[in-house]
Amino acid sequence: MSSDAHGTHSPGEPGRGPAPAAAPGSLPTPTPLTTDTSAPATATADAPTRVTPGDTLAAASASPGPASPGPTGTELTTRRPQRAIGFGFFASELSVLFRRRRTWAMLGALAAIPVLIAVAIRLTDGGDGRGPAFLDRITQNGLFVGMTALVVSIPLFLPLTVGVVAGDTIAGEASTGTLRYLLVSPVGRIRLLVVKYAAAVVFSLAATVTVALAGILIGFALFPVGPVTLLSGDTISVGEALLRSMLIAAYVTLGLVGLSAIGLFISTLTDAPVGAMAATVVLSIVSQVLGQLSQTEWLHPWLFSYYWLDFADLLRQPIEWSSFGGNALLQLGYVIVFGALAYGRFASKDVLS
Amino acid sequence: MSAPLADVGAAPSVGGASSPAGSLASSSSSWSSSSWSTSSSSSPAPQFAIETHGLTKRFGKQTVVNGVDLAVPRGSVFGFLGPNGSGKTTTIRMLLGLASATAGDISVLGESMPRRLATVLPRVGALIEGPGFYPFLSGEANLRRLDAADGFAPAATRAARVAHALERVGLSHAASKKVKAYSLGMKQRLGIANALLAPRDLIVLDEPTNGLDPQGTREVRSLIRSLAAEGTTVFVSSHLLAEIEQMCTHAAVMSAGSLVAQGTLDTLRQAGQTRLRLLTPTPDTDAATRVLTTLGLLPTPAAPPPPAPTPSLAPTLSPPTGSANGSPAPDLQHFARPSAAPASAAPLDTANTSSPAIDSANDSSSASTPPPAPGSANGSSTTDLEHFARPTPRPNTSPPASGSEKGSSGADLDHFARPLSAATGAAEARAASGSARGSFAGESAHFARPGLDETVVEAPLPDGFAPESVVAALVGAGVRVRGFTVERASLEDLFVALTGEGFDVVQ
Numbered sequence: 066m067s068s069d070a071h072g073t074h075s076p077g078e079p080g081r082g083p084a085p086a087a088a089p090g091s092l093p094t095p096t097p098l099t100t101d102t103s104a105p106a107t108a109t110a111d112a113p114t115r116v117t118p119g120d121t122l123a124a125a126s127a128s129p130g131p132a133s134p135g136p137t138g139t140e141l142t143t144r145r146p147q148r149a150i151g152f153g154f155f156a157s158e159l160s161v162l163f164r165r166r167r168t169w170a171m172l173g174a175l176a177a178i179p180v181l182i183a184v185a186i187r188l189t190d191g192g193d194g195r196g197p198a199f200l201d202r203i204t205q206n207g208l209f210v211g212m213t214a215l216v217v218s219i220p221l222f223l224p225l226t227v228g229v230v231a232g233d234t235i236a237g238e239a240s241t242g243t244l245r246y247l248l249v250s251p252v253g254r255i256r257l258l259v260v261k262y263a264a265a266v267v268f269s270l271a272a273t274v275t276v277a278l279a280g281i282l283i284g285f286a287l288f289p290v291g292p293v294t295l296l297s298g299d300t301i302s303v304g305e306a307l308l309r310s311m312l313i314a315a316y317v318t319l320g321l322v323g324l325s326a327i328g329l330f331i332s333t334l335t336d337a338p339v340g341a342m343a344a345t346v347v348l349s350i351v352s353q354v355l356g357q358l359s360q361t362e363w364l365h366p367w368l369f370s371y372y373w374l375d376f377a378d379l380l381r382q383p384i385e386w387s388s389f390g391g392n393a394l395l396q397l398g399y400v401i402v403f404g405a406l407a408y409g410r411f412a413s414k415d416v417l418s
Numbered sequence: 419m420s421a422p423l424a425d426v427g428a429a430p431s432v433g434g435a436s437s438p439a440g441s442l443a444s445s446s447s448s449w450s451s452s453s454w455s456t457s458s459s460s461s462p463a464p465q466f467a468i469e470t471h472g473l474t475k476r477f478g479k480q481t482v483v484n485g486v487d488l489a490v491p492r493g494s495v496f497g498f499l500g501p502n503g504s505g506k507t508t509t510i511r512m513l514l515g516l517a518s519a520t521a522g523d524i525s526v527l528g529e530s531m532p533r534r535l536a537t538v539l540p541r542v543g544a545l546i547e548g549p550g551f552y553p554f555l556s557g558e559a560n561l562r563r564l565d566a567a568d569g570f571a572p573a574a575t576r577a578a579r580v581a582h583a584l585e586r587v588g589l590s591h592a593a594s595k596k597v598k599a600y601s602l603g604m605k606q607r608l609g610i611a612n613a614l615l616a617p618r619d620l621i622v623l624d625e626p627t628n629g630l631d632p633q634g635t636r637e638v639r640s641l642i643r644s645l646a647a648e649g650t651t652v653f654v655s656s657h658l659l660a661e662i663e664q665m666c667t668h669a670a671v672m673s674a675g676s677l678v679a680q681g682t683l684d685t686l687r688q689a690g691q692t693r694l695r696l697l698t699p700t701p702d703t704d705a706a707t708r709v710l711t712t713l714g715l716l717p718t719p720a721a722p723p724p725p726a727p728t729p730s731l732a733p734t735l736s737p738p739t740g741s742a743n744g745s746p747a748p749d750l751q752h753f754a755r756p757s758a759a760p761a762s763a764a765p766l767d768t769a770n771t772s773s774p775a776i777d778s779a780n781d782s783s784s785a786s787t788p789p790p791a792p793g794s795a796n797g798s799s800t801t802d803l804e805h806f807a808r809p810t811p812r813p814n815t816s817p818p819a820s821g822s823e824k825g826s827s828g829a830d831l832d833h834f835a836r837p838l839s840a841a842t843g844a845a846e847a848r849a850a851s852g853s854a855r856g857s858f859a860g861e862s863a864h865f866a867r868p869g870l871d872e873t874v875v876e877a878p879l880p881d882g883f884a885p886e887s888v889v890a891a892l893v894g895a896g897v898r899v900r901g902f903t904v905e906r907a908s909l910e911d912l913f914v915a916l917t918g919e920g921f922d923v924v925q
Contacts, residue, residue, distance in 0.1 A: 242550020
């Protein structure tokens, strides 16, 4: 829009100088009806002659030409200075996510896991030593409820909920019809992907923290709590143990980052959110099954679920960070690959929903 | 684009007319010429809010939009008309960067479209294929959300803008209600409110009155008018002609993915001409022709109806609607659509009258051999008396002034009722009420099936010709007039001819 002559001055705004404001007013109000009739005489095929005389409004809204070259050209650029980086939209995305009843239902279900475990153990007064890791320690120290619950929920419940959120990212917007409105807002396709993905990761964190926190709380309520003896034999204080619990939650969240990226990608493939959710969850199960088979041993380090249950290293003194680092690298790889795939798919996708 | 139709709506007519617009005089013409010259040097031609060239979209082998050249002047209220499935929404999606074009280029608000999307779209408000909202959020929260998505929208004024937009569509009272509790009409309003969140230069509304009650339709109409008064260009798509006719200054017609007409509403109206039809005994044909010629009219004996199994439908197919004027000879089967005979007799005639009007050059092409139809010896031996006794039910026996049509239809009547009140075009009267239609259809059928010894003579009737004087002249010359009608091919006729859709049937 370099030419001042007909810079589009936006009609909704007050004219900046006298010129553009006066110009539309100076036009008389001709009756277009009469002008049309004389039509076919001068027939030139050039496109601009197609401006119809019926267009008094067009004349009024366009700036009046060389007489007032003034500020109209710049008005365009000054009107909308620059795009906000997107925290506003990210906040909006989070608020939409956490205002859904579904989100709270899932978090509630996750919180119920440690509660169920704790209550069951409390009622049966311990166990016979079988069951998931840390289960036998709960009766001695309530702080282990959270860890046990994480171990229980990692294979299915966490991937399930994260798959629902990640699979819903784009496909859910498409199915409610909001995707097209977001895009013409315009949200920017990349911005939308990034914000959606970030929100899915935030949900993963919320999910694991919910499990851990609920476990700690119910542990405090039902069992004695004291200093924790680590796998390495060292003993740490309750405060330190709580910190470790949060660290484990962070580790588990990190393990879900790759799955979220996969869900995001699948979500760009379809307009049916349920399909994308199911596919994401199924993939997480397939990955774990493959991880159990010795025939696919070569594949194991590449599976996104490879490090999922390896948080025991965080319960040593000093902390053994290698699995944390390995997990981070692996998940980063998944994020890059599936993020690129999602971008490649979504950036050029025809949104017809 | 088919050539003759393009001529009707588009370029030549209107451009030339802008200078004679006397009062605009010097300022206007200097404006147009100068802006034109600069526009040719810089890339976009900013007098068009939307401009496309050869816009095409294919899904697989199916071409949904085919070489569309839209030109939406700034400040216009542009009606984008076409039957369902004619490619309107796909075109809109391409205009807004939701779908990519297979071929062709788009410029919106003077900027090339998918490329400058981020700078163009903040100035464009849109309602696309119905509203889309989060059902679990309130109307207000939905708007805030969509406004937050626009990275350019200032957050500081968000609450005020949302409230204003809600007020403008009359939803303030339901602002805090969850959208899932909204009725379809309320959702539609909310969708329009979303388009109004920021000051816009262009507003695209896809079927804005879907799901609205008559009151809501009126409100949307007046909203669109007020937007236009502010200088916003409004692009409205609809499959309802009545709606477009009442709101728009310009229109384009899509049919089967192609743009078949475009121009100001008045230009389009003039494409349909007033014609008189005369039913006379065959021996009198020559005399009638002579009289009409003397009066300066150009009579053409109407095409004889072929011996078709369904006599009332037959004439529909005979006039060279599609072939003669090169329009994409649409769907003859539309006409043959099984419906009550009288109802389908209506569009039939339309084709008959409007097709020569559209392409006035092809008068000769309608195979004009007058003689009695060979097969249609069905006893339409109504007496002369009968014909004369029956007053023409049509209110349009005097040629309507082209301007008045708009005026009367502008009255805020529900579009269902509109044809009654407008009552300017034959087709409108036809569509008006059951009884009117019935009587007309009967007569029309009679015109379509003249008796063995009868001939229909048609002639374009220029404005200002009193039909009564024509009849008087005929009678004075000893011509036996067995039937006489004046038909004005309305916009509806034009659209029916262009798209093969009976719009009244659609309603």
